[in-house]
Amino acid sequence: MTVTDADLQEAFEAVIGRDQRVEPRDWMPDGYRKTMIRQIAQHAHSEIIGMQPEGAWITRSPSLRRKAILLAKVQDEAGHGMYLYSAAETLGADRADLTVKLIDRRQKYSSIFNYPALTYADVGVIGWLVDGAAICNQVPLCRSSFGPYARAMIRICKEESFHQRQGYELLVTMMAGTDEQRAMVQDAVDRWWWPSLMMFGPPDEDSPNTAQSMAWGIKRHTNDELRQRFVDMTVPQAEALGVTLPDEALRWNPERQGYDFATPDWEEFKRVVAGHGPCNSERLARRRAAWEDGAWVREAATAHAAKRRDHRGPGR
Amino acid sequence: MTYTSEGGHGAVPTAGVPTGAAPGAVGTDWPLYEVFIRSKRGLNHVHVGSVHAPDAEMALRHARDVYTRRNEGVSIWVVASADITASSPEEKDPFFSPSADKVYRHPTFYSIPDDVPHM
Numbered sequence: 001m002t003v004t005d006a007d008l009q010e011a012f013e014a015v016i017g018r019d020q021r022v023e024p025r026d027w028m029p030d031g032y033r034k035t036m037i038r039q040i041a042q043h044a045h046s047e048i049i050g051m052q053p054e055g056a057w058i059t060r061s062p063s064l065r066r067k068a069i070l071l072a073k074v075q076d077e078a079g080h081g082m083y084l085y086s087a088a089e090t091l092g093a094d095r096a097d098l099t100v101k102l103i104d105r106r107q108k109y110s111s112i113f114n115y116p117a118l119t120y121a122d123v124g125v126i127g128w129l130v131d132g133a134a135i136c137n138q139v140p141l142c143r144s145s146f147g148p149y150a151r152a153m154i155r156i157c158k159e160e161s162f163h164q165r166q167g168y169e170l171l172v173t174m175m176a177g178t179d180e181q182r183a184m185v186q187d188a189v190d191r192w193w194w195p196s197l198m199m200f201g202p203p204d205e206d207s208p209n210t211a212q213s214m215a216w217g218i219k220r221h222t223n224d225e226l227r228q229r230f231v232d233m234t235v236p237q238a239e240a241l242g243v244t245l246p247d248e249a250l251r252w253n254p255e256r257q258g259y260d261f262a263t264p265d266w267e268e269f270k271r272v273v274a275g276h277g278p279c280n281s282e283r284l285a286r287r288r289a290a291w292e293d294g295a296w297v298r299e300a301a302t303a304h305a306a307k308r309r310d311h312r313g314p315g316r
Numbered sequence: 317m318t319y320t321s322e323g324g325h326g327a328v329p330t331a332g333v334p335t336g337a338a339p340g341a342v343g344t345d346w347p348l349y350e351v352f353i354r355s356k357r358g359l360n361h362v363h364v365g366s367v368h369a370p371d372a373e374m375a376l377r378h379a380r381d382v383y384t385r386r387n388e389g390v391s392i393w394v395v396a397s398a399d400i401t402a403s404s405p406e407e408k409d410p411f412f413s414p415s416a417d418k419v420y421r422h423p424t425f426y427s428i429p430d431d432v433p434h435m
Contacts, residue, residue: 003406025405037335039322046325075385082382086365089348093335095368096345106334110325134325152365159386199325209322209330219322273328302346305370
């Protein structure tokens with residue numbers, strides 16, 4: 001009996017149809033494999049680049065407590081990147097090759113990390129809004145049809161909750177401080193609110209890949225559904241904090257049982273993703289420097305391991 | 317350019333992004349090790365992911381840093397990915413079929429009178 005492509009396609013679709021997971025060595029359509037590599041790689045890049053905006057504040061933390069927290073958070077982002085590169089490699093991608101594609105600008109990362117973190121209040125707002133938006137995106141991805149990605153996302157989601165809560169607690173502390181501190185928080189909220197809403201991607205009518213991704217079980221909700229969910233979750237948190245979200249159109253709509261809000265500036269979004277945001281060059285230059293400056297360590301460790309293998313002789 | 321919200325931090329370009337796998341194209345990356353963790357005493361080691369490292373000893377350290385930042389483990393195994401031999405998904409049916417037709421290996425195969433206790 002010969003197995004035809006149609007049989008394989010049918011078996012693949014049956015797995016998706018039963019809401020089971022596709023595992024790395026299963027047959028999968030070429031488009032599915034490419035989409036998963038792209039999605040996981042660019043997600044990994046986002047985690048790695050995502051260390052930078054807050055990482056710059058580690059040495060300037062206001063207290064040892066805040067420093068330990070921020071250090072742990074930034075280390076988590078590195079860990080998230082590693083979980084994801086590991087998942088991408090199960091599809092035949094090569095980790096070093098993915099890093100080179102990132103620093104050569106052939107693969108991208110999320111636009112949100114091209115905005116600067118100007119004050120320590122930004123550390124809090126990034127945790128609250130940016131990680132809050134990431135949680136909205138990531139919780140449904142725990143049910144992605146691709147097994148290794150779904151498992152990595154479960155791990156990541158457990159840790160994101162710490163990220164969001166430390167950010168919100170930091171902001172509560174600042175709001176109980178001086179007028180100047182409260183103004184810093186409001187300023188950071190004003191700057192991060194719209195970029196956070198853009199994290200969910202273009203409106204559904206401009207998102208041509210959504211239907212295929214939903215059919216493959218690698219996207220569970222549309223961009224607009226997730227954006228609405230984020231706004232509805234965040235408004236009461238903003239009220240409790242005592243900050244104003246910078247949108248005059250924001251109001252409760254009892255008919256829809258959700259908040260109405262204005263449209264993000266999609267032209268700005270396109271500029272930032274295309275490489276013309278405030279920090280694109282700086283972020284990539286930093287990543288490239290870390291990669292190139294670390295080359296001698298990678299080579300030295302390889303040489304050391306080879307030498308020790310030789311000393312032990314054959315069969316250890 | 318097409319943008320899609322995919323991945324945890326949302327919208328990224330999706331058109332014209334290369335996804336070709338090019339192993340070995342970038343010189344000498346460290347070998348890949350699979351990581352298994354015993355989360356607590358009494359449980360098996362379970363596969364959690366992989367790390368790159370120059371040797372097994374460094375792989376253990378990397379695995380600790382990446383996979384056990386919150387007391388997730390009391391013991392770690394690492395094994396070079398190249399040393400794992402796996403059954404092939406294409407042969408799944410013939411490979412496992414010897415067990416599929418032996419229903420008499422399961423306790424439910426046997427009917428026992430309802431009034432027999434403890435069985």
